[in-house]
Amino acid sequence: MSTQGQAMAFKLDAEPVDTQKPTVGRDVRETVGEVRVADPRVRCTDVNVHYGDKHAIKNISLDVGKGEVLAMIGPSGCGKSTFLRCLNRMNDTVRECRVTGEILLDGEDINASHIDVVPLRARVAMVFQKPNPFPKSIYENVAFGPRIHGLCNSKSDLDVVVESSLRKANLWDEVKDRLDDVGTGLSGGQQQRLCIARAIAIEPEVILMDEPCSALDPISTAKVEQLIEELRQQFSIVIVTHSMQQAARVSQRTAYFHMGDLIEVSETDRLFIKPRHQLTEDYITGRFG
Amino acid sequence: MTNPTKASTEGASSFARVQAGMARRRAAERRFKLLGRAAVGIGLLFLAVLLTSIVSRGYTAFWQTEMRLDVVLVADEIDPEGTRLVDTLHKADYSALIKQSLRDMFPEVSSRRDRFALYGLVSNGAAFDLRDRVMADPSLIGTTVSLWVPADDDVDMLMKGHIDREGPEADRRIKDTTLGWIDQLEADGRLALRFNTAFFTKGDSRDPELAGIRGALMGTIFTLVVTLALSFPLGVAAAVYLEEFAPKNRWTDLIEVNINNLAAVPSIVFGLLGLAVFINVFGLPRSAPLLGGLVLTLMTLPTIIIASRAALKSVPPSIRDAALGIGASPMQATLFHVIPLALPGMLTGTIIGMAQALGETAPLLMIGMVAFIADVPQGVFDPATALPVQIYLWADSPERAFVERTSAAIMVLLAFLALMNLVAVLLRKRFERRW
Ligand SMILES: Nc1ncnc2c1ncn2[C@@H]1O[C@H](COP(=O)(O)OP(=O)(O)O)[C@@H](O)[C@H]1O
Ligand SMILES: [Mg+2]
Numbered sequence A: 001m002s003t004q005g006q007a008m009a010f011k012l013d014a015e016p017v018d019t020q021k022p023t024v025g026r027d028v029r030e031t032v033g034e035v036r037v038a039d040p041r042v043r044c045t046d047v048n049v050h051y052g053d054k055h056a057i058k059n060i061s062l063d064v065g066k067g068e069v070l071a072m073i074g075p076s077g078c079g080k081s082t083f084l085r086c087l088n089r090m091n092d093t094v095r096e097c098r099v100t101g102e103i104l105l106d107g108e109d110i111n112a113s114h115i116d117v118v119p120l121r122a123r124v125a126m127v128f129q130k131p132n133p134f135p136k137s138i139y140e141n142v143a144f145g146p147r148i149h150g151l152c153n154s155k156s157d158l159d160v161v162v163e164s165s166l167r168k169a170n171l172w173d174e175v176k177d178r179l180d181d182v183g184t185g186l187s188g189g190q191q192q193r194l195c196i197a198r199a200i201a202i203e204p205e206v207i208l209m210d211e212p213c214s215a216l217d218p219i220s221t222a223k224v225e226q227l228i229e230e231l232r233q234q235f236s237i238v239i240v241t242h243s244m245q246q247a248a249r250v251s252q253r254t255a256y257f258h259m260g261d262l263i264e265v266s267e268t269d270r271l272f273i274k275p276r277h278q279l280t281e282d283y284i285t286g287r288f289g
Numbered sequence B: 001m002t003n004p005t006k007a008s009t010e011g012a013s014s015f016a017r018v019q020a021g022m023a024r025r026r027a028a029e030r031r032f033k034l035l036g037r038a039a040v041g042i043g044l045l046f047l048a049v050l051l052t053s054i055v056s057r058g059y060t061a062f063w064q065t066e067m068r069l070d071v072v073l074v075a076d077e078i079d080p081e082g083t084r085l086v087d088t089l090h091k092a093d094y095s096a097l098i099k100q101s102l103r104d105m106f107p108e109v110s111s112r113r114d115r116f117a118l119y120g121l122v123s124n125g126a127a128f129d130l131r132d133r134v135m136a137d138p139s140l141i142g143t144t145v146s147l148w149v150p151a152d153d154d155v156d157m158l159m160k161g162h163i164d165r166e167g168p169e170a171d172r173r174i175k176d177t178t179l180g181w182i183d184q185l186e187a188d189g190r191l192a193l194r195f196n197t198a199f200f201t202k203g204d205s206r207d208p209e210l211a212g213i214r215g216a217l218m219g220t221i222f223t224l225v226v227t228l229a230l231s232f233p234l235g236v237a238a239a240v241y242l243e244e245f246a247p248k249n250r251w252t253d254l255i256e257v258n259i260n261n262l263a264a265v266p267s268i269v270f271g272l273l274g275l276a277v278f279i280n281v282f283g284l285p286r287s288a289p290l291l292g293g294l295v296l297t298l299m300t301l302p303t304i305i306i307a308s309r310a311a312l313k314s315v316p317p318s319i320r321d322a323a324l325g326i327g328a329s330p331m332q333a334t335l336f337h338v339i340p341l342a343l344p345g346m347l348t349g350t351i352i353g354m355a356q357a358l359g360e361t362a363p364l365l366m367i368g369m370v371a372f373i374a375d376v377p378q379g380v381f382d383p384a385t386a387l388p389v390q391i392y393l394w395a396d397s398p399e400r401a402f403v404e405r406t407s408a409a410i411m412v413l414l415a416f417l418a419l420m421n422l423v424a425v426l427l428r429k430r431f432e433r434r435w
Helices: A002-014 A080-086 A117-123 A138-148 A155-168 A188-200 A218-231 A244-250 A268-273 A278-284 B004-010 B012-062 B086-091 B094-105 B112-119 B125-136 B153-159 B176-187 B197-201 B214-245 B250-262 B267-281 B289-313 B317-325 B330-359 B362-366 B387-395 B401-433
Strands: A040-051 A054-065 A069-073 A097-105 A124-127 A206-210 A236-240 A253-258 A261-267 B063-072 B144-150 B191-195
Touching (some): A054 A080, A054 A236, A080 A206, A117 A124, A124 A188, A155 A188, A218 A236, A253 A278, A268 A278, B012 B401, B094 B112, B094 B125, B112 B176, B153 B401, B176 B191, B214 B250, B214 B330, B214 B401, B267 B289, B267 B362, B289 B330, B289 B362, B317 B330, B330 B387, B330 B401
Parallel strands (some): A069 A253, A206 A236
Antiparallel strands (some): A040 A054, B063 B144, B063 B191
């Protein structure tokens, strides 16, 4: 926690310091800040999630803009992963999980009865906390998505997609000579970039990342963060992170969650420098979580 | 490991206490290892005793005493009209020729009783061997052929030392006159132990010297093929459905409990079920490997389903998430990623189930696979028996020569089991190496 504090202090020093205190008190649960953007890729309105009796996500409205990285932070158990998994209906696989509210992807309700989750997940791909490459060759890992979605008609097409995906994931130079080695034999950071390559091979519109760097060393983390910055040109990215510096480094907007409530959404710089909600300030100054 | 400098900074007393306890901990460690070794050792000892007793009793069955006869193939006896028709050659009285050749060797034997004993030296199968020989090459008719024919099982047992020569004649299976003939034949080089090919090429027989394991072996193979072909796909499909697709509710819980209970049902009950349903209702042929395979499938299915479900459960959920997260349908995730990872475990379950099926006797008794069947089955519809049933049948036979054949049949069964396990190990290796 102390290193985090120092890093924040450094960032705070670099910007003009505003000593104004948060104006919204701890007991307020309405979302503070700019939940809407002008040109949304995803628009969520009044989303609620229940696990059986447990109310895990309470009335959350939030937009994800095109070409932006949205970071989600908050103490563990506050519902970041749960909310993230709503965006490509991964919660369907969880028994007892009930999602209500409206989630529009390009204006279309993804929870509508006629929507098929398979093409939906091809548009909203997911990268997980623990790198989970398939225990198959590196090539097969990347080729699986394009193959099942029928994106490539020939082996040479597939080769092109695999190479470009690995290049975009900044992994090509490290693995180009051993595409037939198993993906699980790579280092943790390489595995996670392989998982990202696997996701971008199907050319989704949105990539969801659930704490993608929590199992990685600092150097691998830096590589993945650089990659996220590059991928923003093409995809919308929603990233859950437990590291505030990471949120500050990679995202344009940040959402702070607290016990199932969305407390505050702002431009990332603003949220860390001048939080408007007392709970946000508590969290980023290390008084909570 | 223990680091003295570190320990001393933290307080000598705790380090000393750790040191003092070490001797006790090491002793406990040693005792634990010793117990494990003893357990493994006792297991191996029992296995060794079992194998030695079977092999030492059974290995002689792989040799069979044969007798060299010079048979005059009298043309008038075999084919008086000289037509050489297959039918004629088939019907000829070859045993008369064999008896004649025996009489030629011992012309002094004249009384009816003695002649009867003399004819008893060779097996009933000798005439069939001679017939096969003549039918294969009719030009032999008119010549004298010298051929090795199986000796009677009593002669065989005597040659192998399993029957006493000593003691009062009245108590002996082989009387003095017969002993004299046997000694003379042996001195003439007309009696010898030769490799028992019949044991591997023939079906069952009432005469031990003619009885072979092939019928039972083929019956077992056909039965197991049917069992495997039905139980593996069914079991895996059921396990995959229950584990990956079925909603978890009261019905699936009920099904799960029932499958677990089925695994514990005594196998003879499955035999009764086969009798009642497959034979009486569906009218399937009695004693057929198809029927045996169906019944053993019922018995093996729960084992395969339970093992396959355990294998599927042990596939990390992250693999499913990974596939679903990039838009694989549940079927694609299961087929391409989950099943390949679970396959080695599924194969283990299958081989355990098949090994059980291989050794199963009770249900086969209920569906008539215990009948005496001399012909080697050619397919899954032919009447057949199975190795364990054959072992049971031979063990039940009074002739001394069936004792060694019983042990030999057990050896064949064990060899078959070892072969099956080997195949399973190789398959597992192959599927594991793919990753
Ligand atoms: N599968 C589940 N079943 C029941 N409760 C769950 C499940 N997954 C998460 N939860 C609960 O929902 C809340 C939010 O969890 P999660 O979204 O994983 O939090 P975060 O990712 O922010 O740490 C937690 O209280 C957690 O206990
Ligand atoms: Mg989480």
